Amino acid sequence: MADTLLTRADLPDLALGCAVFGTGGGGDTAADLLAADHALAVHGDVPLIRFADLPPDSLVLPLSMIGAPTAGLEMLGSGREAVTLRAEVERATGRPVAAVMALEIGGANGLAPVGWAAQLGLPLLDADGMGRAFPELQMVSMHVMGIPADTVFMVDALGNTATLRPVDSAWSERWARALCVASGASALIADYQLTGDDGHAVIHGSVSRALRVGRLLRTAERPVDALVAELGATRLMTGTVEDVVRDTRDGFVRGALHVRGHGTDQGRRITVDLQNENLVAREDGTVLAGVPDLIGVLDTETGIAVATEALRYGQRVTVLAWPCDPLWRTPRGLETAGPAAFGYAHPYVPVGSTHPPVGSTTPAGSAVHERQSAR
Known part of the structure; x- marks a missing residue:
């Protein structure tokens, strides 16, 4: 069934790769690296499988933490959330869970599912719903492909559980976010329950890719250059963190990062907007890169x-941008997680290009760098 086993030796590299694809979000990997290592030490290695390995009617459990990454640093989970959530899902569906899938490959949300799979005695799918990290529940490939989030399961660190039946994916985000805030801005969630027949609706190879990128970072003589080549990335700036503005509210971290260039970038300044993840990079009001493409801030x-x-102030960083999965560049993908979905007025311009794709427009009368005040 599986020709790959994830072992304790793989976890540090996977953590490095998931942090890259987290684009600043998904949660810091340090605590979850320890938790996953403990889970594998106790329960054994985790088979890494493909959707093609699953029977068509088998139940898949996509898992992720929901909330503000800053809250996750201060409030650790109980360690029993995945067990509780699986029991709730199986009770509600009357079916056994066959495999775990990371809802997003970014940050801790890409790494923690390895530990959860070990704890549950289940394989992990080499797939996810984003190919990166996004801050809102509807910003997943399953929504883009028309699979409804009609049942959402949540559990917090205290063991409070909830089963939500929203009318659509947008309402799943609103309801779940409200409960998440009530639980201290951190909870475990399972939505978009899938079957083995739903492989068309996910992004394949995510775990393997994150593992490969992590190994590259660990072994390369010039890690940033190696990453640029591996990802097909554009180097936006190398410089120093000049200022960071962060505010944890409404279950998100929102704010901006300001980087002052040095070396060949001397005299330049860029700003990166944040909503859990790095959303848009701008210089003098001009958009350099933005969602749904990926922006990474690297040491x-x-x-x-x-x-x-x-x-933190004074960190020496390099800001990269690289292309998202092609699914996000479709009209439905851009509607879900393009600039307008975050309240921006500018059109989406693919990283490395100077022209917006067909169907990506700027509202009349809007400046291309203006963020709409409705969000």
Whole structure:
């Protein structure tokens, strides 16, 4: 069934890769690296499988933490959330769970499912719903492909559980976010329950790719250069963190990062907007890159990604941008997680290009760098 086993030796590299694809979000990997290592030490290695390995009617459990990454740093989970959530899902559906899938490959949300799978005695799917990290529940490939989030399961660190039956994916985000805030802005969630027949609706190879990127960072003589080549990334700036503005509210971390260039970038300044993840990079009002493409803030020497909640004044960083999965560049993908979905007025311009794709427009009378005040 599986020709790959995830072992304790793989976890540090997987953590490095997931941090890169987290684009600042998904949660800091440090605590979850320890938790996953303990889970594998106790329960054994985790089979990494493909959707094609599953029977068509088998039940898949996509898992992720929901909330503000800053809250996750201060409030650790109980360690029993995944067990509780699985029991709730099986009770509600009357079916056994066959496999775990990371809802997003970014940050702790890409790494923690390895530990949860070990704890539950289940395989992990080499797939996810984003190919990166996004802050809102409806911003997943399953929503883009028309699979409804009609039942959402949640559990918090105290063991409070909830089963939500929203009318659509947008309401799943609103309801779940409200409960998450009530639980201290951190909870475990399972939505978009899938079957083995739903492989068309996910992004394949995510875990393997994150593992490969992590190994590259650990072994490369020039990690940032190696990452640029591996990802097909554009180097936006190398410089120093000049200021970080962060505010934890409504279950998100929101704010901005300001980087002052040095070396060949001397005299330049860029701003990166934050909503858990790095959303848009701008210089003098001009958009350099933005969602749904990926923006990473990396330590200039090691290439290790710096999470939103770990940004500090004086850090020497390199800001990269690279292309998202092609699914996000479709009209439905851009509607779900493009600039307008975050309240921006500018059109989506693919990283490395100077022209917006067909169907990506700027509202009349809007400046391309203006963020709409409705969000």
